[in-house]
Amino acid sequence: MVKICCIGAGYVGGPTMAVIALKCPAIEVVVVDISEQRIAGWNSKRLPIYEPGLDDVVRQCRGRNLFFSTEVHRHVGDADIVFVSVNTPTKTCGLGAGKAADLTYWESAARMIADVSRSDKIVVEKSTVPVKTAEAIEKILVHNGRGVRYQILSNPEFLAEGTAIQDLFAPDRVLIGGRETPEGRAAVKALKDVYAQWVPDERIITTNLWSAELSKLAANAFLAQRISSVNAISALCEATGADVTQVAHSVGKDARIGPRFLSASVGFGGSCFQKDILNLVYICECYGLPEVAGYWREVIRINDYQKSRFVNRVVSSMFNTVAGKKVAVLGFAFKKDTGDTRETPAIDVCKGLLGDKAVVSIYDPQVTGEQVSRDLAMNKFDWDHPRHLQPLSDTDLAKQVGMAADAYEAARDAHAVCILTEWDEFRSLDYKRMFDAMHKPAFIFDGRNVVDVAKLREIGFVVYSIGKPL
Numbered sequence: 182m183v184k185i186c187c188i189g190a191g192y193v194g195g196p197t198m199a200v201i202a203l204k205c206p207a208i209e210v211v212v213v214d215i216s217e218q219r220i221a222g223w224n225s226k227r228l229p230i231y232e233p234g235l236d237d238v239v240r241q242c243r244g245r246n247l248f249f250s251t252e253v254h255r256h257v258g259d260a261d262i263v264f265v266s267v268n269t270p271t272k273t274c275g276l277g278a279g280k281a282a283d284l285t286y287w288e289s290a291a292r293m294i295a296d297v298s299r300s301d302k303i304v305v306e307k308s309t310v311p312v313k314t315a316e317a318i319e320k321i322l323v324h325n326g327r328g329v330r331y332q333i334l335s336n337p338e339f340l341a342e343g344t345a346i347q348d349l350f351a352p353d354r355v356l357i358g359g360r361e362t363p364e365g366r367a368a369v370k371a372l373k374d375v376y377a378q379w380v381p382d383e384r385i386i387t388t389n390l391w392s393a394e395l396s397k398l399a400a401n402a403f404l405a406q407r408i409s410s411v412n413a414i415s416a417l418c419e420a421t422g423a424d425v426t427q428v429a430h431s432v433g434k435d436a437r438i439g440p441r442f443l444s445a446s447v448g449f450g451g452s453c454f455q456k457d458i459l460n461l462v463y464i465c466e467c468y469g470l471p472e473v474a475g476y477w478r479e480v481i482r483i484n485d486y487q488k489s490r491f492v493n494r495v496v497s498s499m500f501n502t503v504a505g506k507k508v509a510v511l512g513f514a515f516k517k518d519t520g521d522t523r524e525t526p527a528i529d530v531c532k533g534l535l536g537d538k539a540v541v542s543i544y545d546p547q548v549t550g551e552q553v554s555r556d557l558a559m560n561k562f563d564w565d566h567p568r569h570l571q572p573l574s575d576t577d578l579a580k581q582v583g584m585a586a587d588a589y590e591a592a593r594d595a596h597a598v599c600i601l602t603e604w605d606e607f608r609s610l611d612y613k614r615m616f617d618a619m620h621k622p623a624f625i626f627d628g629r630n631v632v633d634v635a636k637l638r639e640i641g642f643v644v645y646s647i648g649k650p651l
């Protein structure tokens with residue numbers, strides 16, 4: 182029986198390994214983590230992450246060929262293939278602070294692998310890492326190897342949160358990069374054999390190590406760039422009377438462009454787009470390519486612009502002040518169908534409103550009040566550095582922020598509603614009921630284009646939708 186161990190039981194390690202275990206009953210898969218709380222969650226009824234379809238997959242294989250454990254050393258030592266799926270956040274201090282990837286977790290995982298390994302291993306980069314990381318990892322392993330032989334592969338993950346299980350079941354592609362040596366090719370084949378249990382051959386791409394590492398950063402940069410492109414056009418739509426939904430539809434009909442990923446929004450969020458683009462920018466700068474770095478940096482600038490543009494629109498529409506006014510915030514997660522709030526645009530929007538002294542009442546079906554208060558207490562880039570994660574204390578900010586049990590409670594006595602996540606339930610709310618319970622004029626600022634603008638105007642709302650005629 183092939184044994185797989187995955188270091189890191191997060192949003193990637195957990196679902197990815199669960200699907201491998203489901204599709205490959207002959208392989209034993211153990212997911213290990215230093216966080217006892219996370220592992221306890223994976224072994225409980227309430228999994229530590231919310232992902233549609235995940236419960237079902239875990240229920241089918243946990244205890245059969247899928248295990249979650251904090252016994253990191255034992256399971257890494259026993260494995261034939263070790264996936265490393267630890268977090269790779271943006272550095273917050275030192276060389277490259279605010280841009281470069283922080284590889285502390287990766288390096289400590291690599292050193293631990295070297296310490297505990299007594300048999301040859303394939304080490305797979307699952308985390309998103311800078312180009313050439315495999316070379317650094319190889320050095321750490323080889324110099325501490327004590328005769329154990331390693332092959333390093335790059336196998337970046339392309340799943341999106343909220344659709345992780347369906348993305349893993351039917352991936353657009355699986356990418357495996359390895360050394361172009363007989364041993365490297367054998368390692369690539371061993372990993373390919375795992376995925377081949379359910380992924381068609383033509384969807385498994387094999388490349389050299391550096392192409393695989395760079396493809397992941399490039400793919401995220403291209404995706405984020407599409408959103409910044411449509412968001413930039415949304416500002417022009419508002420200025421001219423064009424409708425961004427119509428423009429995106431017309432543009433996306435061109436088969437060379439395609440219709441997906443062209444929804445204008447309050448800005449993209451999530452743990453990866455910004456981090457990976459900053460990482461790309463830093464790499465370009467390090468290789469003496471400032472023009473290329475500048476090109477990609479603009480994608481983030483437009484995203485920041487879109488978030489602050491939204492806040493400015495709210496405040497300026499409400500007679501240039503929101504001080505003391507209750508604003509209902511519907512949705513705090515960075516997208517629907519996840520409870521993840523890392524880099525969610527809702528943090529920036531709420532901070533902007535709070536800065537103008539608004540009283541904010543937040544409702545999100547998957548995000549807790551503790552999470553919101555931690556997020557609002559954090560500085561930029563702090564979210565993945567747990568030492569900073571102190572919940573919001575009894576400060577002015579805490580007095581300005583409340584959680585609501587549903588959208589109606591959030592909107593009661595509010596002056597405005599801001600929709601910041603595109604949860605399906607926000608499409609079918611009883612907006613008349615909300616309108617009746619609000620101060621007048623009642624404003625709606627739709628950061629996700631989920632409401633029917635004409636209907637809401639009929640009810641009496643003053644409506645602002647991203648990229649729509651005012």
Ligand code: NAD
Nearest residue numbers: 189190191192193214215216267268269286290308309338
């Ligand atoms: P995460 O923070 O949810 O999970 C990482 C886990 O690694 C944590 O539970 C942490 O405790 C654990 N960990 C850190 N150091 C460890 C060590 N030395 N030993 C054992 N466990 C350790 O992160 P994530 O969202 O799963 O992302 C992981 C990587 O995958 C990142 O590089 C990210 O860029 C990439 N990625 C993420 C997504 C996504 O949708 N979240 C998608 C594709 C790629």
Ligand code: UGA
Nearest residue numbers: 338339340341342408442443444446449450451453515516
């Ligand atoms: C993204 C990529 O889609 C994955 O392929 C990649 O594996 C992952 O990053 C990663 O490396 O972490 P994810 O961040 O989970 O996945 O979710 P997306 O669906 O890409 O959405 C990211 C952000 O963009 C969200 O805030 C979403 O609301 C926003 N978005 C997305 C838009 O504003 N408009 C769109 O048209 C699409």
